[in-house]
Structures are given as structure tokens and as C-alpha cells.
Amino acid sequence: MRTENGQIIHLADYRQTDFVLERVDLTFELDPTETKVEARLIFHRREGADLAAPLVLDGDELVMTGLLFDQMEMDAARYDAKPDSLTIRDLPASEPFEITITTMINPEANTQLMGLYRTNGVYCTQCEAEGFRRITYFPDRPDVLAVYTVNIIADKASCPLLLSNGNFLGGAGYGEGKHFAAWFDPHPKPSYLFALVAGDLGVVEDTFTTMSGREVTLKIYVEHGKELRAAYAMDALKRSMKWDEEVFGREYDLDIFMIVAVSDFNMGAMENKGLNVFNDKYVLADPETATDQDYANIEAIIAHEYFHNWTGNRVTCRDWFQLCLKEGLTVYRDHEFSADQRSRAVKRIAEVRHLKSEQFPEDAGPLAHPVRPTKYREINNFYTTTVYEKGSEVTRMIATIVGTDGFKKGMDLYFERHDGDAATIEDFVKCFEDANGVDLSQFSLWYHQAGTPLVSVSCSYDQAKGEFTLSLEQMIPPTPGQATKEPMHIPLRFGLLLVDGSEATPSAVSGADVTGDVLHLKERRQTVTFSGIASRPVVSLNRSFSAPINLHFEQAPADLAQIARHDSDLFSRWQALNDLALPNLVEAARKARAGEPVETNAVLADTLIAIAGDEALEPAFRAQALALPSESDIARELGSNNDPDAIRTGREAVLAFVANRDPAAFAKLFDTNRTEGAFTPDAASAGQRALRNAALAYLAVSDGTPARAAQAFASADNMTDLSAALTVLAHRFPDAPETAAALETFRARFADNALVIDKWFSIQSTIPGDGALERVKALMTSPHFNKANPNRVRALVGTFAFSNPTGFNRADGAGYRFLAEQILEIDPKNPQLAARILTSMRSWRALEEVRSDHARNALRTIAAGEKLSSDVSDIVERMLK
Numbered sequence: 001m002r003t004e005n006g007q008i009i010h011l012a013d014y015r016q017t018d019f020v021l022e023r024v025d026l027t028f029e030l031d032p033t034e035t036k037v038e039a040r041l042i043f044h045r046r047e048g049a050d051l052a053a054p055l056v057l058d059g060d061e062l063v064m065t066g067l068l069f070d071q072m073e074m075d076a077a078r079y080d081a082k083p084d085s086l087t088i089r090d091l092p093a094s095e096p097f098e099i100t101i102t103t104m105i106n107p108e109a110n111t112q113l114m115g116l117y118r119t120n121g122v123y124c125t126q127c128e129a130e131g132f133r134r135i136t137y138f139p140d141r142p143d144v145l146a147v148y149t150v151n152i153i154a155d156k157a158s159c160p161l162l163l164s165n166g167n168f169l170g171g172a173g174y175g176e177g178k179h180f181a182a183w184f185d186p187h188p189k190p191s192y193l194f195a196l197v198a199g200d201l202g203v204v205e206d207t208f209t210t211m212s213g214r215e216v217t218l219k220i221y222v223e224h225g226k227e228l229r230a231a232y233a234m235d236a237l238k239r240s241m242k243w244d245e246e247v248f249g250r251e252y253d254l255d256i257f258m259i260v261a262v263s264d265f266n267m268g269a270m271e272n273k274g275l276n277v278f279n280d281k282y283v284l285a286d287p288e289t290a291t292d293q294d295y296a297n298i299e300a301i302i303a304h305e306y307f308h309n310w311t312g313n314r315v316t317c318r319d320w321f322q323l324c325l326k327e328g329l330t331v332y333r334d335h336e337f338s339a340d341q342r343s344r345a346v347k348r349i350a351e352v353r354h355l356k357s358e359q360f361p362e363d364a365g366p367l368a369h370p371v372r373p374t375k376y377r378e379i380n381n382f383y384t385t386t387v388y389e390k391g392s393e394v395t396r397m398i399a400t401i402v403g404t405d406g407f408k409k410g411m412d413l414y415f416e417r418h419d420g421d422a423a424t425i426e427d428f429v430k431c432f433e434d435a436n437g438v439d440l441s442q443f444s445l446w447y448h449q450a451g452t453p454l455v456s457v458s459c460s461y462d463q464a465k466g467e468f469t470l471s472l473e474q475m476i477p478p479t480p481g482q483a484t485k486e487p488m489h490i491p492l493r494f495g496l497l498l499v500d501g502s503e504a505t506p507s508a509v510s511g512a513d514v515t516g517d518v519l520h521l522k523e524r525r526q527t528v529t530f531s532g533i534a535s536r537p538v539v540s541l542n543r544s545f546s547a548p549i550n551l552h553f554e555q556a557p558a559d560l561a562q563i564a565r566h567d568s569d570l571f572s573r574w575q576a577l578n579d580l581a582l583p584n585l586v587e588a589a590r591k592a593r594a595g596e597p598v599e600t601n602a603v604l605a606d607t608l609i610a611i612a613g614d615e616a617l618e619p620a621f622r623a624q625a626l627a628l629p630s631e632s633d634i635a636r637e638l639g640s641n642n643d644p645d646a647i648r649t650g651r652e653a654v655l656a657f658v659a660n661r662d663p664a665a666f667a668k669l670f671d672t673n674r675t676e677g678a679f680t681p682d683a684a685s686a687g688q689r690a691l692r693n694a695a696l697a698y699l700a701v702s703d704g705t706p707a708r709a710a711q712a713f714a715s716a717d718n719m720t721d722l723s724a725a726l727t728v729l730a731h732r733f734p735d736a737p738e739t740a741a742a743l744e745t746f747r748a749r750f751a752d753n754a755l756v757i758d759k760w761f762s763i764q765s766t767i768p769g770d771g772a773l774e775r776v777k778a779l780m781t782s783p784h785f786n787k788a789n790p791n792r793v794r795a796l797v798g799t800f801a802f803s804n805p806t807g808f809n810r811a812d813g814a815g816y817r818f819l820a821e822q823i824l825e826i827d828p829k830n831p832q833l834a835a836r837i838l839t840s841m842r843s844w845r846a847l848e849e850v851r852s853d854h855a856r857n858a859l860r861t862i863a864a865g866e867k868l869s870s871d872v873s874d875i876v877e878r879m880l881k
């Protein structure tokens with residue numbers, strides 16, 4: 001394992017390699033425990049490079065069994081081979097030379113799932129970020145691009161399928177019981193995009209004709225017998241290919257595009273050139289086993305990986321500090337794709353919910369870092385929601401500032417300038433500046449300053465002058481390593497609503513640049529005056545969440561209710577409901593903490609119910625409107641000294657008030673939104689199911705008995721309704737016999753489908769309250785659990801730690817001690833998985849004293865662990881700093 005020395009890598013130290021890699025020829029002789037890898041690498045010394053400079057290649061736990069220089073045995077005095085590096089001296093001044101390296105690796109023993117490993121008998125690779133160095137010695141960095149030829153030799157019976165990047169060159173028998181296949185990828189690529197898959201899998205096949213009329217073969221490989229469950233992924237792939245042509249003018253560039261679904265994978269999926277590897281959770285779906293959310297995730301992730309072909313593969317990153325260059329941009333592209341396929345406003349609400357619940361806490365805690373960091377210890381720990389989701393928001397703001405056409409011009413220039421390059425964020429931003437003649441230097445601070453900006457707003461109206469004034473102030477909180485911040489360029493979409501539902505158009509604006517409906521906040525403090533406003537307007541600010549900020553703006557409940565009911569921007573209507581609810585929930589938590597009775601504002605309940613029943617609105621939006629801010633939203637709003645039990649008690653009281661305000665209204669929503677006929681995963685049907693299930697959750701509270709949910713469980717004809725009913729039963733009536741019966745029915749019915757059993761684990765691990773930990777421990781002894789499989793561990797342990805605030809944050813600290821044990825047990829086998837689950841404790845400092853003491857102790861126990869991986873020690877040390 002690469003580890004232990006705690007070395008920090010700095011962006012400022014970036015320099016080009018001394019040697020240029022021209023070509024790569026790889027030959028794999030696959031064997032479960034002794035795979036032989038021969039790498040023939042052709043290099044030449046870069047012009048101007050030091051003539052004495054040695055060639056230093058990266059390795060990770062490698063064993064070298066041969067080394068040739070121009071096909072001749074290399075003199076031992078000229079090289080040093082260590083598990084983590086190979087250094088070769090005395091190399092030619094300018095002419096090309098060939099190095100042939102043979103290594104032996106053990107795929108079966110690779111539990112880290114980085115490099116070449118085996119999953120259910122299938123050989124598979126994962127090379128991003130630094131996995132290729134676990135296969136052979138190599139300049140394993142993204143700015144080294146080369147053309148690869150790959151030969152794979154394997155047992156014919158167990159590996160009828162031999163796949164790698166690019167186009168298939170040919171194959172044949174190869175001695176006794178073996179065969180080989182050769183692949184050639186004409187597009188220069190960095191090593192992190194290399195992939196190899198070999199095994200026995202089923203396939204779904206289709207074709208796509210590109211905009212220039214080329215026919216591309218599409219293949220999705222899954223375990224035998226699961227082919228029918230890949231149909232939706234194939235459909236999503238074809239829609240993605242079409243969309244990228246229509247919206248970004250990007251055409252696919254090989255004869256074949258392949259996706260392989262595997263059951264052991266550390267992340268969601270990987271964009272290897274022409275050969276994407278997916279966590280099977282994001283490929284397999286049918287109505288019986290997948291929820292609407294699963295379908296939406298599959299669509300988004302298939303699109304995301306496909307879009308990487310241009311944003312990531314054709315234009316890649318110069319170094320790993322530039323990760324957001326490919327990730328932020330590609331998330332933005334997949335968000336736009338999903339918005340075009342579904343309801344834009346509903347999609348935006350879901351994105352913002354996710355951003356606020358995952359990225360905002362990261363940005364407010366010890367793990368906060370800039371979208372484009374300047375140092376890291378373990379790159380695996382930078383695949384964060386800041387790089388991905390905030391990175392996407394920053395891209396979205398560029399689009400807001402330069403406009404739709406300007407964004408397109410900038411992207412076209414980016415592809416024109418940088419196709420085939422390893423680029424930087426500066427290169428990217430420059431394209432938008434040059435294409436639009438704008439200066440984005442202040443805007444670029446979004447890449448460099450961590451922390452969620454807080455924008456405080458107040459307003460006043462002068463009837464006599466017909467003037468409306470907005471006073472804005474921005475503050476960017478200190479974050480690790482960044483005590484003080486410069487003011488940023490914050491683009492705020494806005495509208496001025498009048499009582500009659502129309503919008504005011506000011507005759508003049510002073511104090512800020514306003515372009516169209518965007519106000520550009522650039523100073524620390526700015527006062528903006530709108531003239532020619534005939535009556536007091538209600539301002540709808542940060543429409544569509546145009547900037548990823550916290551907004552502090554005390555608008556009167558009546559004003560918020562007006563936005564919630566009448567804004568032309570559907571997102572803002574949801575946002576206003578949220579703003580109406582949050583102070584109520586915060587107050588409820590405070591009261592609950594003080595042991596006082598909680599009062600709920602009837603305006604909130606009535607507005608929620610009115611919107612939920614407004615048939616002019618799409619059901620998916622109404623479902624989102626009904627979901628009160630979560631316990632973690634409330635914790636974030638409170639900021640410090642949090643008691644998760646009080647937060648829940650307060651929120652439950654508000655929820656009960658809403659539920660009991662008008663049970664008949666919820667019953668009507670429940671009864672009239674059942675989807676009839678054959679299941680379709682389209683957005684409209686999904687929206688109806690979401691609304692019906694949101695109503696069921698309220699009805700369970702006003703009913704006070706499990707009967708209705710049990711009935712819904714019994715009559716469900718799809719996984720969305722089935723799992724929603726099971727969740728209501730388990731979370732509301734954990735001890736009811738109906739719940740026990742339903743859980744067992746569900747388990748028995750899906751016992752041989754691990755992905756569905758993951759839902760069974762997650763539903764139970766999120767049952768609120770002190771009993772959760774014992775439940776989780778008991779489930780870990782279930783025959784369905786497998787601690788070597790990342791999906792199982794995430795579904796049970798991960799979900800418990802991330803998504804069960806009261807259960808995990810038990811006042812006696814038992815949740816934290818349990819997590820510490822788990823981390824120390826997982827870390828030696830799969831450090832990435834351990835480190836990721838550990839980030840569930842990123843907000844520990846915001847807990848009240850008793851809990852935060854327990855949390856600190858648990859973190860110290862982890863920090864004191866023997867032989868920690870660099871992944872876990874990096875996270876735990878930053879959390880304790």
C-alpha cells in the first residue's frame with residue numbers, strides 16, 4: 001500500500017516530465033493469482049530537459065521480474081526497482097528508446113479494488129486516480145498521454161470475453177485452452193483511463209448512428225441472466241449520445257462503446273476510454289427491483305460517464321489539482337441533460353437539496369477545501385462533493401454570467417483549443433473570457449476560496465420616490481488554511497413581485513451591474529436602488545439557486561408565502577417554502593431542547609397543504625414541496641452546539657401539526673395519485689408516485705396505526721411504492737407486527753438480489769432512535785451481509801452513519817465507537833471505502849459537548865490505529881486539527 005509518509009503534494013511544484021512517452025504496448029497473461037504484465041514503453045528525452053535526469057516511474061506494491069532496454073537485458077547498475085518506484089539512469093540524450101518491464105500481480109488478493117482485481121470471477125481494472133501504477137511501473141500522471149495497444153491472453157473457458165479500450169484489432173486461439181485478443185486505442189490518453197475486463201458475461205447490444213452518419217456498436221455487459229435489466233441503461237446511453245450532439249455538438253469517436261457492470265466497485269462508475277466500468281447498482285433496473293430514484297440515478301450516471309468522453313478524455317487534466325476541470329464540468333453537463341429529459345425545476349430542487357445536505361456541511365467543516373485545491377496528501381480523498389457538485393455550480397455560474405450563447409461559444413473554443421490536451425482551470429476560464437470579451441478574474445475566486453459565502457440582505461421601499469432598495473453584504477467564512485477571504489463575484493438571479501402577481505420592471509437601477517434578471521454582487525457591501533417601482537415589491541432572490549450561497553434575508557412570512565404561491569420561478573417557490581419552514585423548525589428544536597412545548601405556524605401548514613393540492617402544479621414538484629427540511633438541514637441552520645434528539649423531537653412536532661391540520665387533503669392525494677397500468681419510469685409517473693408516497697408518510701402520522709402503510713405495501717406493484725411503504729412502516733412503527741412481517745416478506749422475496757437487499761439494509765439502518773445501532777450490528781451478522789463488498793458496507797454501515805442522525809449520534813457515543821471499529825477493520829482491506837465512510841463524521845464539531853467529546857475520542861482511537869492507510873490518516877488528521 002502506498003502510504004504512511006504523509007507527504008504533501010503541492011500544485012506549485014508542478015513541472016513537466018523529463019521524458020515524453022510515445023507509445024505503450026501492454027501484454028497481459030491473466031491468472032487469478034499470478035498475472036504477468038509486460039509493458040513496452042517508448043520514450044524520448046524532452047527537448048531542453050536535463051541530460052543527467054533519470055527516468056523515474058511510479059509503482060505501488062509492484063514486483064518486477066524483468067527489465068529490458070531496447071530489447072536487451074538491462075545492466076543492474078543502471079536501475080533501482082522498489083515496490084513504489086523504478087528509477088533508470090544513463091538514458092539517451094534525444095533519440096527514442098524502449099523499456100520493457102515485466103511485473104507479476106495478484107488480482108485475487110487485490111481487496112483495495114484499485115489496479116487489476118477480480119469481482120465475481122471477472123477480471124477488471126480501476127486506474128483513476130493512481131491505480132495504473134499497481135499494474136506496472138509507469139509515469140502515472142494525467143499529463144502523460146500516449147497511444148495504447150493491449151494484448152490479453154487468458155483461459156478461454158472462464159474468460160470468453162477479453163476487452164480493453166479502443167477498437168478491436170483481432171483475436172485467436174493461444175495454446176492449450178487459452179486465447180488472446182488485441183485492442184488498439186488511437187486516441188492518446190493518460191493511464192488513468194486505461195481499462196481491461198475479462199470474464200464470462202452476458203451482453204445487450206444496440207447501435208447508434210452519429211450526426212456524421214457513422215454507426216457505433218453499443219454493448220452493455222452484465223452477469224448472465226441480468227440482460228433484461230440493462231435495457232434502461234442502454235436507452236439512457238443512446239439519449240445521452242444524441243443530447244451531446246445536439247446541445248454541445250460532440251460526436252462519439254470510436255467504432256464501439258462498451259459498458260461493463262461489476263458488483264464490487266468503490267465508486268459509481270468510471271469513464272475509461274470506450275470501456276466504461278460501472279457499479280452494477282447504476283446499470284441494472286426493472287420495475288420490480290428498481291425505484292424511480294434508481295432509474296434517475298442510472299440515467300444521470302450513464303450520461304455523466306458518456307459525457308466524460310469529451311470533458312475528461314479528449315480534454316483531460318494537467319494534474320490532479322485540476323480534477324474539477326473534468327468533474328465539475330461533467331456534473332454540470334449531466335445536470336443539464338437530466339433537466340432536459342425531466343422537469344427542469346424539479347431537477348434543480350433535487351440538486352440543491354443534495355448540494356445543501358452534502359456539500360455545504362463539507363464546506364463548513366474541517367474537510368473544507370477549494371474547488372481547485374493547491375495541496376493534497378491523498379488524491380483519493382479529493383473526489384468530493386466540493387470538487388463535483390460545487391464545481392458544477394461554478395460552471396453553472398459561468399453560464400449565468402456569459403449567457404446561453406456565450407457559454408456555447410466558450411465551450412466551442414475550449415474544445416477547439418484544448419482537444420488532445422491536458423489542461424488547467426485557468427485554460428478553461430480563459431476560453432469563456434476570450435469568447436465573450438469578459439473579465440472573469442474576480443469570478444475565479446470561486447475556484448480558489450473555500451467556504452460557502454453568506455449573503456445578508458435587507459430591503460426598503462420608498463413609496464413617495466417609487467424606489468426600492470436592496471442592501472447586500474457578503475461574507476466568506478474562514479476555512480482550514482484560509483483565514484481571510486476576498487469578496488467574490490456572485491451572480492444573483494432575481495425578480496420583483498407585485499401584489500397582483502406581475503413583476504416590476506424598474507426604470508433604472510443604480511449601485512450594481514444588472515444584466516437581464518441577474519444582479520452582479522461584487523463588493524463586500526453594495527446598496528442597489530431600483531427606480532420606477534409603483535408599489536412595494538416582494539423580492540425573489542437567488543432564483544434557480546443561481547449562486548451556491550447561504551442567504552440571510554428576513555422576509556416576512558406573508559412575503560414568503562406570496563413567493564411560494566405565485567413566483568414564476570418554480571424553484572423559488574420551493575425555496576420560499578423552505579425559508580418559511582426552516583425558522584419554524586429551528587425554533588421547534590430550541591423549544592424541544594428546553595423541554596418546552598412546540599408551536600407551529602399555521603401559515604406554514606396551510607401553504608404546504610395548498611401547494612400540495614394545487615393541481616395546476618406537477619406532482620413531482622408538489623412532492624418536493626411536502627418534504628420538510630431535513631434534520632441535517634436544521635442542524636446546519638443551527639450551526640453549533642447541536643443536539644440531534646432535540647432537532648428530531650422539534651421537527652416531529654411540526655410534522656405532526658402539518659399531518660393533523662388536514663388529513664383529508666393527504667388522503668385525497670394518496671387515493672388519487674396511484675399510477676395505474678404497466679409501470680413506466682418516466683418523470684410524470686415518477687412524480688405521481690412521489691406525491692402519493694409523500695402523502696402516505698403524513699397519513700401514517702395522523703392515522704397513528706400501520707394499517708394504511710401495510711395495505712400500501714401489500715398492494716404495491718413496483719419497487720418505488722413497495723420500498724416507500726416499507727420505509728413508512730419501519731420508521732414510524734418499528735415494533736409493529738405488520739412491520740416485522742413486511743420486512744420478512746421483502747427479504748424473502750428478494751433474497752437473491754443483493755441490490756434490493758441493500759435497500760432492506762438501508763431502510764432498517766435509518767430507523768431513528770437509540771435502537772438503531774443494535775439493529776445494524778444484528779444485520780451485520782445476516783447471511784446477506786458481506787463486508788468485502790463496498791455496496792453492502794455502504795448500504796448498512798454507511799447509511800447508518802450518514803443518514804441516521806439520532807441513531808448514529810447516540811448521546812452515549814456508542815455510534816462513534818462502532819464506526820471507529822468498522823473503520824479500523826475496513827481500512828487494511830479497502831482504504832478508499834474506509835476513508836469515505838469516515839467522512840460521515842465531518843460535522844462532529846457542531847455537536848453539543850457530550851457528543852462532541854465522544855466523537856473526538858472515537859476519532860483519536862482511529863488516529864492511533866496501527867498502519868493506517870494514507871487515505872484514512874489524511875481524513876482523520878484533518879478532522880482532528
Ligand code: 0A1
Pocket residue numbers: 126128129266267268269270271304305327383832
Ligand atoms: N471519474 C469517475 C469517478 C471515479 C473516481 C475514482 C475511482 O476510483 C475508485 C472510480 C471512479 C467519475 O467521475 O465518474
Ligand code: ZN
Pocket residue numbers: 304308326327330
Ligand atoms: Zn466524473
